[in-house]
Amino acid sequence: MILPGMSGTAVAAEPAPPAELLPRRRGIELTLIVVAVLLCVYGYCAVGLARNGTVPPGAAGYGAGLGVLALLAHVAVRLRAPYADPLLLPIAVLLNGLGLVLIYRLDLETPADQAAPIQLIWSTLGVAFFIGVVLFLRDHRVLQRYTYVSVVGALALLVLPIFFPAVNGARIWIRIAGFSIQPGEFAKVLLAVFFAGYLAANRNALAYSGRQIWRFRRLQLPTGRVLGPIVAIWLLSVVVLVLERDLGTSLLFFGLFVILLYVATGRTGWTAIGLLLACAGAVAVGRLEPHVHSRVQDWLDPFASITAGQGPNQLTQSLFAFAAGGMLGTGLGLGHSILIGFAAKSDFILATAGEELGLIGLSAIFLLYGLLVERGYRAGLALRDPFGRLLAIGLASIVALQVFVIAGGVTGLIPLTGMAMPFLAQGGSSVVTNWIIVALLIRISDSARGQYDGTPAP
Amino acid sequence: MTKYIRRAIGLCAVLLVALLVNAARVQVVQAPSYDRNPANRRLAIARYGQPRGDIVVDGRTVTGSRDTGEQLRYERTYRDGPLYAPVTGFASQLYGATLLEGTEDGVLSGADPMLDPFPLLNGLTRARNPGGRVVTTLNAAAQRAAYEGLGPRRGAVAAIEPSTGRILALVSTPSYDPALLSGTGPAVSEAWARLNGQADKPMLNRAIRQTYPPGSTFKVLTSAAALDSGVVDDVDAPTTSPNPYRLPGTTSRLTNEIEGCENASLRYAFTWSCNTVFAKLGVDVGLDDMTRTAANFGFNDRKLRIPFSVAPSNFDLRLDKAQLALSSIGQFDTRATPLQMAMISAAVAGDGSVRTPYLVERTTARGGRTLATTGPRTLHQAMTASTARRMRELMTDVVEKGTGTVAAIPGAIVGGKTGTAQHGIGNSGTPYAWFISWARAEDSMEPAVAVAVVVEDAAADRGDVTGGGFAGPIARAVMEAVLGS
Numbered sequence: 018m019i020l021p022g023m024s025g026t027a028v029a030a031e032p033a034p035p036a037e038l039l040p041r042r043r044g045i046e047l048t049l050i051v052v053a054v055l056l057c058v059y060g061y062c063a064v065g066l067a068r069n070g071t072v073p074p075g076a077a078g079y080g081a082g083l084g085v086l087a088l089l090a091h092v093a094v095r096l097r098a099p100y101a102d103p104l105l106l107p108i109a110v111l112l113n114g115l116g117l118v119l120i121y122r123l124d125l126e127t128p129a130d131q132a133a134p135i136q137l138i139w140s141t142l143g144v145a146f147f148i149g150v151v152l153f154l155r156d157h158r159v160l161q162r163y164t165y166v167s168v169v170g171a172l173a174l175l176v177l178p179i180f181f182p183a184v185n186g187a188r189i190w191i192r193i194a195g196f197s198i199q200p201g202e203f204a205k206v207l208l209a210v211f212f213a214g215y216l217a218a219n220r221n222a223l224a225y226s227g228r229q230i231w232r233f234r235r236l237q238l239p240t241g242r243v244l245g246p247i248v249a250i251w252l253l254s255v256v257v258l259v260l261e262r263d264l265g266t267s268l269l270f271f272g273l274f275v276i277l278l279y280v281a282t283g284r285t286g287w288t289a290i291g292l293l294l295a296c297a298g299a300v301a302v303g304r305l306e307p308h309v310h311s312r313v314q315d316w317l318d319p320f321a322s323i324t325a326g327q328g329p330n331q332l333t334q335s336l337f338a339f340a341a342g343g344m345l346g347t348g349l350g351l352g353h354s355i356l357i358g359f360a361a362k363s364d365f366i367l368a369t370a371g372e373e374l375g376l377i378g379l380s381a382i383f384l385l386y387g388l389l390v391e392r393g394y395r396a397g398l399a400l401r402d403p404f405g406r407l408l409a410i411g412l413a414s415i416v417a418l419q420v421f422v423i424a425g426g427v428t429g430l431i432p433l434t435g436m437a438m439p440f441l442a443q444g445g446s447s448v449v450t451n452w453i454i455v456a457l458l459i460r461i462s463d464s465a466r467g468q469y470d471g472t473p474a475p
Numbered sequence: 476m477t478k479y480i481r482r483a484i485g486l487c488a489v490l491l492v493a494l495l496v497n498a499a500r501v502q503v504v505q506a507p508s509y510d511r512n513p514a515n516r517r518l519a520i521a522r523y524g525q526p527r528g529d530i531v532v533d534g535r536t537v538t539g540s541r542d543t544g545e546q547l548r549y550e551r552t553y554r555d556g557p558l559y560a561p562v563t564g565f566a567s568q569l570y571g572a573t574l575l576e577g578t579e580d581g582v583l584s585g586a587d588p589m590l591d592p593f594p595l596l597n598g599l600t601r602a603r604n605p606g607g608r609v610v611t612t613l614n615a616a617a618q619r620a621a622y623e624g625l626g627p628r629r630g631a632v633a634a635i636e637p638s639t640g641r642i643l644a645l646v647s648t649p650s651y652d653p654a655l656l657s658g659t660g661p662a663v664s665e666a667w668a669r670l671n672g673q674a675d676k677p678m679l680n681r682a683i684r685q686t687y688p689p690g691s692t693f694k695v696l697t698s699a700a701a702l703d704s705g706v707v708d709d710v711d712a713p714t715t716s717p718n719p720y721r722l723p724g725t726t727s728r729l730t731n732e733i734e735g736c737e738n739a740s741l742r743y744a745f746t747w748s749c750n751t752v753f754a755k756l757g758v759d760v761g762l763d764d765m766t767r768t769a770a771n772f773g774f775n776d777r778k779l780r781i782p783f784s785v786a787p788s789n790f791d792l793r794l795d796k797a798q799l800a801l802s803s804i805g806q807f808d809t810r811a812t813p814l815q816m817a818m819i820s821a822a823v824a825g826d827g828s829v830r831t832p833y834l835v836e837r838t839t840a841r842g843g844r845t846l847a848t849t850g851p852r853t854l855h856q857a858m859t860a861s862t863a864r865r866m867r868e869l870m871t872d873v874v875e876k877g878t879g880t881v882a883a884i885p886g887a888i889v890g891g892k893t894g895t896a897q898h899g900i901g902n903s904g905t906p907y908a909w910f911i912s913w914a915r916a917e918d919s920m921e922p923a924v925a926v927a928v929v930v931e932d933a934a935a936d937r938g939d940v941t942g943g944g945f946a947g948p949i950a951r952a953v954m955e956a957v958l959g960s
Contacts (some may be wrong), residue, residue: 237928276486278653280479300587300650323514333514340502341517373796376502380495387491394484411478430497 026282039349042103048089049107052076057083057114058440060266060349064122067350075138082137083114086144093148094459097155100467101459102396108389113140115382115446116199118349120443123362126355130324132362132443139445143452150456155432156461161404167251171207178261188261201266202437202446205415206453208270209277211250213407216281223320224282233333264302264309265422265434271295273411280404309432316432331357331365335427338368339379347377362443364435367427383424386439387398392418394460409461410453480866491824509852516546521603523568524545528583530563530575536608538563539736543658547721547789549937551576551657557650558622560678561631562834565785569663574680575609575834576653577781582607582838582846589846612641614838616956617924621646624949629931634953635813637821637913637922639851640830640948642781644926644953645814652675664935683785686810687929690800690896691748692909693805694818698745698869701756702862707736710741710865720751723796729754730810745869746877748893764802764839765790771855773818775827781814781834786813805896814929816911819857822923823870823890827863829854841920862884874912881947883913887923887958889914891950893943905932914954924957926950 054205058080087110093103117140121133144252154160159169177200180190190197216223224370255267275291278284303313315332322330329337338354352372357365371379393413398408416439423442426433437447501509509515526540526549537559539552549565553559564574572580581587583606589605614634623633634644654665666789669679679685700705707714718737719728719798729751736749744752757765769790779785788811794802801807814832822829830851837848858866870890873879879891895911913925928946 141726188663230677245542276483280476280483283476283479320514322510323512329512336501336510337515337517338511339498340506341515342502342508344503356516369500379498379502383491383494383498389489389544390487391484394480395485398480403476406476406480412481414483417487417490421494424494425497428494428497428501430493 038302039100041467042092043099046094046101046103046106047091049103050110053111053114054084054087056111057118058143058399060115060118061121064118064125064350067348068125072390073247079117079137082141083110083117084324086110086141089149090144090151093151097151098459098463098467100463102392102466104388104392105455105459105462108385108392108416109440109452112385112389113143113452114227114381115370116366116438116441116443118132119313119366119441120134120362122219122373123355123366123369125350136443136448139448140452142445143449146449147452147459148457149452151459154460157408157457157464158402160210161180161214161217161410163220164211164218167207167214168211171204171211171255172250174204174207175261183262189263189266196445197297199444199446201263202444202450203453205266205269205273206412206450206457209273209408209411212274212277213404215413216277217402217404217407222280223278224284251405258307259302262306262308262375263435264306265426265436268295268422268434269415269418269436271298273414276414277407277451281407303432309459316429317409319429331359332427332433334358334431335365335368336429339371339428340364340378342372342375344373346373346378349372349373360435363437364433364442365427366422366442367424371428382441383420386416389455390420392462396458396462396465400461405461405464409458412457412461413456415449478900479799484581493686501738509886515837519547519568521550522584524534525549525585525603527551527566527607528585528608530559530579530606531610532559532562532613532618532695535615540647541657541948547658547659551654553652554653555598555651556654558618559613559649560644560650560653561645561682562611563653565656567656567663567667568655568659569654570667574783575611577836578780579609579838582609587830587846588757592840593634594602607841607846610836610839611644611834612636612643613834614957614960615707615849617644618646618954620644620952621928621949622648622650624928624952625930628936629675629681630705630929630946630949631813632928632949632953633682633684633812633817634787634926634957635814635817635922636831637824637830637832637925638904640821640832640854641836641851641887642814642832642834643924643957645680645682645834647679647681649675649677650677681897681929681931682813683783684812686786686788686812687907688809688896688898689805689816690892690894690907690909691805692751692816692819692892692927693803693809693811694745694748694753694773695823695866695892695911696754696768697757697760697800697803699742699823699858699862700760701741701763702759703746703858704906706756706759706763707741709747710869713738713740714744714752714756716749716752718751720754720800721864722754723758725797727797730799742869744874745892746872748878753804754800758800760803762794762799765799766790768857770856771829772822773815781832785814786812789796805894814930816909816929817925818928820870820890820892820913821926822857823863823866824915824925824938825863826860827858828856849959870913878943879910879912879933881943882910882915882951882954884951884958885956887914887916889951889954890941894938907931908943908945910943910950912947912954914949914958916958924954926953928953 060074061079062072063294065071088257089108120136124133126129147184178191184190189199189201275288279288302309319333319336334357354369354372355361370382390413393409397409400406419436419439423438437444439451506608519942529536530538537554540549541552547568566572566576581733585606590607609777617634621644628650632644634648651670656663709768716738719730729753731749733747738749739749739752740931741856750808773788777787791808792895797805802809818829834848838846874883874889875889876891882889882891891912896907908930911927913922915922928950930945
C-alpha cells in the first residue's frame with residue numbers, strides 16, 4: 018500500500034500518522050456484524066418455524082449471546098486494531114453463528130446428544146482468545162522471537178494425545194474435565210509461526226545457496242545445514258500424525274509447508290518435489306494403511322457398499338444429502354442429513370448446509386471462506402516484513418487447505434479425511450484455534466494498513 | 476515475494492473453483508440419479524411423510540393412516556383388514572406394496588404426476604402432492620356375504636357385474652390382516668415370517684392367483700362350444716353318447732354318478748351333469764373349436780390386469796382325444812381361477828361377450844378432482860347371443876330342478892352350475908366344490924351379478940350334488956346381497 022504523500026518510498030523515514038489519512042472502516046465492520054448476527058438469528062428462527070411452526074424459545078438468548086460476543090470482539094478491534102480489515106470479523110461471526118444454527122438443528126434429531134450449548138461455550142472461549150490476542154499482542158513481530166518455542170510447543174501438543182486412549186481409531190484427543198481437546202488444532206498456529214519465523218530468517222540462504230542439481234540451474238538444493246532442521250521437524254510432525262492416524266492434519270501440515278516454502282523462496286522446483294513427495298506419500302499410505310485404503314476405495318466408487326448389499330456408507334449418505342438439497346435446498350430444519358450418522362455435526366456438517374441451503378447456500382459459504390482467505394493473503398501482501406507476510410499467508414493457507422480438504426472430501430472431490438470445517442463444525446479446539454487465527458489476521462491487517470511505520474519490532 | 480504470494484492466491488482460487496464446480500456436479504448434475512437411488516432413505520421418508528391416500532368401498536374408506544412420529548412417519552391402517560385384504564393387499568414400509576396398494580401406489584402415495592394441480596410449478600418446487608383416492612367397484616354387502624359364507628374354510632369367491640365387468644366381490648380365505656405388515660419393527664418381520672410360513676397360505680389371493688381344476692362347471696364352456704359350432708342344434712334332441720364312454724385310443728372307461736345319461740339330451744346332461752355326454756361332446760367339437768372358445772372366454776390369457784395381474788387359467792393347446800375328452804369336463808390339465816369361472820358365468824348371463832373385469836372405478840385427487848375412470852370394455856365375444864340365451868335356459872334348469880336348487884332365490888331368475896373337481900395323485904385329494912351362477916331380478920332387464928365360488932376343503936365325496944351343497948349357499952348369499960343393494 019503506497020500512501021499519498023509518501024512518494025512510493027519503501028520505508029517511510031519518519032512515522033506518518035496514518036490515522037488521519039486512512040479511513041478506519043469500523044462502521045462498516047459494525048454494520049456487517051449486525052447483518053451477520055441477524056442472519057444467524059433468522060436461521061435459528063427458521064429451524065423452529067419449519068419444525069414446530071413456532072419461533073424457538075432460545076432465539077432471543079441465542080441472538081443476544083452471539084450479538085454480545087460479536088460486539089465485544091468488535092470493541093476490542095476498535096480499541097487496539099482500528100485499521101484492521103473490516104471483513105474478517107463479520108465473516109468469522111457469520112460462519113460461527115451459522116455453525117451454531119446447524120448444530121442446534123441437528124441436535125433436534127439427537128435428543129440425547131445436545132452439542133449446540135457446548136459449542137456456544139467453546140465459541141465464547143474462542144472469542145475470549147480473540148479479544149485476548151487483539152488486546153495483548155500489540156505487534157505481530159513479537160511472535161518471531163518465539164520461533165523455536167513455537168516448534169517445541171507444537172511438537173509437545175502433537176505428542177500429547179499419544180498418551181491418551183484412541184477415539185474412533187484416531188489418537189488425537191485428550192480428555193480433561195469432561196471436555197475433549199484436540200491439541201493438534203492449536204499446533205497448527207504454532208507451526209505456522211515456526212515456519213514463518215524460520216523461513217523469514219533463512220529464506221535467502223534457502224533460495225540462493227546450495228548445490229546445483231540440474232545443469233541449467235533449474236533445481237538447486239540448499240545446503241543440508243539450512244534445510245535440515247526444517248525437513249526434520251516437518252518429518253517428525255508427519256510421523257507423529259501417522260502414528261495418531263490423523264491424516265487430514267498431516268496433509269494440512271504438508272500443504273502449509275510447501276506453500277510457505279514456495280512463497281519464501283520462489284523455488285518452483287521445490288514445490289514440484291513437494292507435490293511429488295505428497296503424491297508418493299499418498300500412494301504409499303493409501304496402499305499400506307487399511308483405514309486410508311478404504312477411504313480411497315470409497316472415493317473411487319462411493320456406491321460399492323450399496324452394490325455389495327451393505328447399504329450406503331457415510332460418504333454416500335453425504336452425497337445423497339447434497340443431492341437432496343439441489344439448487345435451492347430443502348430449507349433449514351427440513352433435510353435428513355442426520356442419516357449420515359456418526360460425525361454428522363462435525364466432519365460432515367457441510368452436508369447439512371448443502372441439503373438445507375442448497376447449492377446457492379453452499380456456494381455462499383464457500384465464497385465466505387474464499388473471502389476470508391483472500392483478506393488474509395491481502396494483509397500479507399500489504400505488509401513489508403517477511404515474517405508478517407509469511408505468517409499471514411500461513412494462517413490464511415491453514416483455513417484454505419482445511420476447507421478444501423474437508424469440503425472436497427464430503428462432496429466426493431478428493432478422498433475423505435477427517436477434519437473440522439473451520440467455525441462451522443462441532444469441535445471446541447477447532448473453533449478456538451480459528452478465532453485465534455482470525456485474531457492474528459486482524460492484528461496483521463491492522464499493521465499492514467495502519468500502524469506499520471517502520472519501527473523495529475519491540 | 477509478492478509475485479509468489481499472488482501465485483498462491485491463484486492456487487487458492489483454483490481450489491475454490493474446484494469446490495464450486497464439484498458442488499454443482501453433485502447437487503445439480505448427479506442429483507436426480509442420487510435422489511432415485513434405492514438405498515437413499517429420503518425416498519421412503521418422503522413417501523411415508525404424509526398420510527397415504529385411501530381405498531374406498533361403497534363410499535366408505537377401508538384404509539387409513541396412523542401418525543407414528545417416527546422417521547417413516549405414517550403407517551397404513553385397515554378397517555376390516557382380512558375382509559378386504561384380497562383387494563387392498565398390504566402397504567408395508569418393509570416389504571413394499573401389493574395388489575391395489577401396489578398398482579395404485581402412485582396415486583395413493585402422491586407420487587403420480589397426474590396429481591399435480593400445476594404441473595410446471597410442482598416440477599420446480601419438487602413438492603409432494605397429498606395422496607389421492609382409489610374408488611373400487613366392490614359391493615360391501617356382497618364382499619361380506621362371501622367372506623362370512625366361506626367362514627373358516629379354505630376357498631375363494633369372485634363376483635362380477637355381467638353388463639360391465641365391474642368386480643363386486645373378491646374374497647379369499649383364510650385371509651390375514653395387512654395392518655400387521657404396515658410398519659418397520661421386529662413385530663412386522665415376525666408377522667411376515669409367520670404368514671409366509673403358514674401351510675394354508677393366508678397371503679395367497681385364491682380368487683385370482685390360484686388355479687383349480689374347474690370340474691363340471693367347465694361344462695358351461697363345452698356346451699357353448701357345442702352350440703356355437705353346430706355340433707348340437709337342439710338342446711332337447713338326444714345325443715349319441717354311450718354310457719360308459721370309452722376314452723378314444725384308450726381302454727379307460729368314463730362313467731357317471733347318476734342315471735339316464737346314455738344318449739341324453741344336452742338339457743338333461745347339463746341339468747344332471749353327465750360326464751360321458753360332455754366328454755364326447757368335447758371330442759366331437761374338436762380341439763380347434765374347443766381351444767378357440769376357451770381362449771375367447773379368457774383362458775391362457777397372461778395379460779389380464781384388474782389392475783393387478785391375474786394368474787392365467789389353462790386349457791392345453793395340444794391334446795390327444797382322450798385328453799381332450801377329460802379336459803372338456805374340467806379335468807386333466809384344465810385349470811381356472813375363480814375369477815375366470817365368474818367371467819364365464821357373466822358371459823352367459825349377458826349377451827355372450829366377456830367384459831374385461833376391473834376393480835378400480837376411478838381415482839381422484841384428495842380434493843375430489845377425478846384423475847381417471849375405468850369403463851366397460853369387451854374382451855371377446857365368447858359365443859353368439861343366441862347361444863348365450865340357450866345357455867341361460869340350461870343354467871336356469873340346473874337351479875330350478877337340477878343339482879343347484881340350493882341357489883334358488885325368490886323373486887329372481889338364477890342360473891347356475893355345480894362342480895366337484897378331483898385332484899391330487901390318483902384323485903386322492905379332497906375334491907374341490909365349485910358353484911358358478913348368475914342372477915337377474917325378475918323386474919329387471921339386466922343381470923345383476925355373476926359369481927364363482929370354490930371351496931377347497933368341502934369334503935364333497937359324493938359328486939356334484941354335495942359339491943353344490945357346499946358352494947351353492949355361498950353363491951346364493953352373494954347374489955342376494957347384490958340383488959338387495
